[in-house]
Amino acid sequence: MDTFQIEHLSVTYSDGTESLRDINLAVQANQVTVLFGPAGGGKSTLLRSLNRLNDLDLGVKVSGRVIFHDQDVLAATTDVIALRRKVGIVFARPTPLPLTIYQNISYGLELTGEKRKQQLDQAVEAALRQADLWEEVSDRLNDPANSLSGGQQQRLCIARVLALQPEVILLDEPTSALDPISTAKIESSLKQLKQDYTIILAPHNTQQAARAADFAAFFLQGELIEYGPGKEIFTHPKDKRTLEYIEGRYG
């Protein structure tokens, strides 16, 4: 089943950079879809289009359609707040809010107006368990979130998104600032999470792309070059440019 049906998506920034050109892509539910390719290919731009985070940059021109639950995400009438609760995002650098560990997780729920302590407590614990962080922080929930290690902070950011019970989780190079052990932890969490969520990942390198991908999309300078099951893309890519990129990276 498709979650996102992306049709003819083009994105141009206010300075005239055409970051995405006529992208067509169907994202499968409960799979890890990997967007990979060299820097500046438009991976982040695509991720930020899916939950309308691009709206924050003034003067971005977006055309085409992104169908999510039979509705065009890009339409002016879209309830972007509700959309962002369903489509969460984790950024490259761990970005805990300047609050406690607990408050970081409960933040999104409190924005919805949830005030009941018990509900919040339960949601915080569940989210931290899902992100495999509960054991490490359960006795220090009221410490500042930035007292955690980088890897823990990034799992906190994942938990923060999970607390809203989204359908889709976007991850933009979530391990680029982390050490190999933290990276391995997050990658194994992703394998767990895809049972319940649709995951779209801009990986931090080609190895990670190959490890994580159920489906893979290769982006080069704003164009989608090739899209298909990860196994095929990383073993017999159809396009020469994909092959060159993969081989180049494998050395």
Added chain:
Amino acid sequence: MNLAKPRKLVVGTKANLRSERLGFAALTLVTLLTVAPIVLIVGYILVKGLPAISWEFLTGFPKNGMRSGGILPAIIGTLYLTLGTAVFSIPLGVAAAIYIAEYAPDNRWTRLIRIAIINLAGIPSVVYGLFGFGLFVIFLRFGTSILAASLTLAIMTLPVIISTAEEALRAVPSSFRVVSVSLGGTRWQTVWRVVLPQAVPGILTGVILGLERAAGETAPILFTGAAFFLPRLPNSPFDATMALPYHIFVISTQVPGMPLQIQYGTVLVLLAFVLGMNLIASVIRSRARARRQW
């Protein structure tokens, strides 16, 4: 290539070192020269004014044509004026700063408004006084009153508060805003829950510096709310009031045979008031810096 003996780290030649020492000495001297007058003034006033300070001086009414007794009405007056200024200038200034920093589009109008605010800060205080007299005392018929004087001081203080608050808001990393919005936050929720709390110490510092200036000003209250002498405390915002800076002017120039001690004592009280506020601002700033998470 043979491995040379480990050499000493060369910091500079002898000439370099000497000129560096010279420069350092010159800077120290200049610093001392700037600090010296402040230390001298404060010290001098302390020495001359301290003998005047007594319980009666701080809590009593002026007697004998102000030549003896206390200065309570002036102290209370300055307190009222400072509070009155705060009541008007803080909400208005912070709201304006939030609008400019978080909501206003970056266009010609916004830039014009920002330049106007910066320039307002440079207007001489006597001009604010005349403006307040025209608008609040005469046109709005508040009379010579605490209300008119507070409003005048508030207008004078606004530019400082707006600029520092705007700066404090802009200093909050934009990644916090992006995260909050990505979790389904509206712009207002983001400002209210994340940005503003982080900016509070910076805003408070600006507020206190602004209020401190308001507390020490004479010209803006001269026409709008200051009384030469009042034998009682003001009991409504529409009363005129005595105030420390104006009282100092009065007892220094308008009252023949004024004991010097009382003059210095009054100056000392005003100085303590203003420096005390400054101290509070510094404490807030250093505490916030220690606790800051970014």
